[in-house]
Amino acid sequence: MAEEILKVEHLNKFYGDWQALHDINFDLQKGEVVTLLGPSGSGKSTLIRTLNGLEPFKDGNIYFKGEKVEPTPKEWQKLRQQIGMVFQSYDLFPNLTVLDNILLAPTKVQKRDREEVKKEAMALLERVDLADQANSYPRQLSGGQKQRIAIVRALAMHPELMLFDEVTASLDPEMVRGVLEIIKELADRDHMTMIIVTHEMNFAAQIADRVLFLEDGKLLEDTPGKQFFEHPQTARAAEFLSSMEF
């Protein structure tokens, strides 16, 4: 049986009186790719940010590799070393070169040997066709390049799970493909366990082992990928799919 990476039980989240997430339940097995779909404001980003502690949750449980997460800052800081996250706005550190952006967390947080990590970082940069930019500063790069480096930066930590929060949403159309191909390759070649929030329906249809469909903070569907796109179970999901042009 596959190893369980993540399990979410009865997760509720409030902003003041307003409930952002309603009783969310799902699990994630090692090597699985799950896309999180839904209209804007449905709680996709909130949910994915809750999974690495950037958003606190009110009640419910999160289990990471079978162990219950105690939602304290210290515990999250430890877990985040195994959960990589890439954001919409890339958020490379502008004060560091590309290479130093990648080396920072592995050398300072994981205390790994700089030379060893550097070798690995260069190999990863090679893989995303950016080895020649190792000594550039983020401001010298295009959005698509920055995002590929943000992915490499997260991968250099050897994460067990990768979270992608609308990583192509602020890219120019011609940059989108390069980034999506990298994610696709992570799934096919590395069998990386991933949760992906995206509005790229073609991409989601290609990559998703499973789709979680969210609306108004409620998880309406947890359906195998192919089935979701061909025969969504709920009328809302069908409506959502037909409203997206792809």
Next chain:
Amino acid sequence: MAHSGISVLFEGTNFARLMGGLWTSVWIALVSLAIGLLLGTLFGLLRTLRSRLIRFVLLLYLEFFRIVPTVVLLFLVYYILPRQFNINMPATWMAVLAFSLWVAAEFSDIVRGALESVPKHQRESGQALGLNQWQLFRYVLLPQAIQLELPATINLATRVIKTTSLLLMISVMDVINVGQQIIEANNQTHPTGIFWVYGLIFILYFIVDYPLSLWAKHLTAKQKD
């Protein structure tokens, strides 16, 4: 016979004494800035933390030094500390103490402002990589804050250098105090000495401060584009 004019500056050791006084002023300013900037960085960091108590105490500290005139601060350290608390140090060190605490207060506000204006996403992407609070501050937030705060810091430095002119109030032999002595000692022989001595002091302060001011302006302009 009464001399007049610029020669007062070069009578005896006058010029060397004025330069010595200038060095005292600059030295006190530099040491105070060094201590004050370090302390201010720490206070500024603490003021971005969640603890209400720490923030409140440091805010009181800031407001105290901001509201009380610098002359009063100098008198406090020069007269009150020795008398009430038996702390006896040379006047120059008392001056360094007062100036350092003042710089720390002003700088803490600059640092806090700069730290808070580093985009929230920078903090989050650091956290997402597993950095702890200190690593986040040390490698991500502080380097970016320093760039943001540099012009304001240079302006603070020019203010500190200017304000050393108050040191004469607590008998430190700074450039003003030396100048005053030279004027009084040569009053008979050089009736217009006051013009030349203060003229020179004007130029000296200008030479020290103006490059700083230009640098700050240059940086501000650069940040805008």
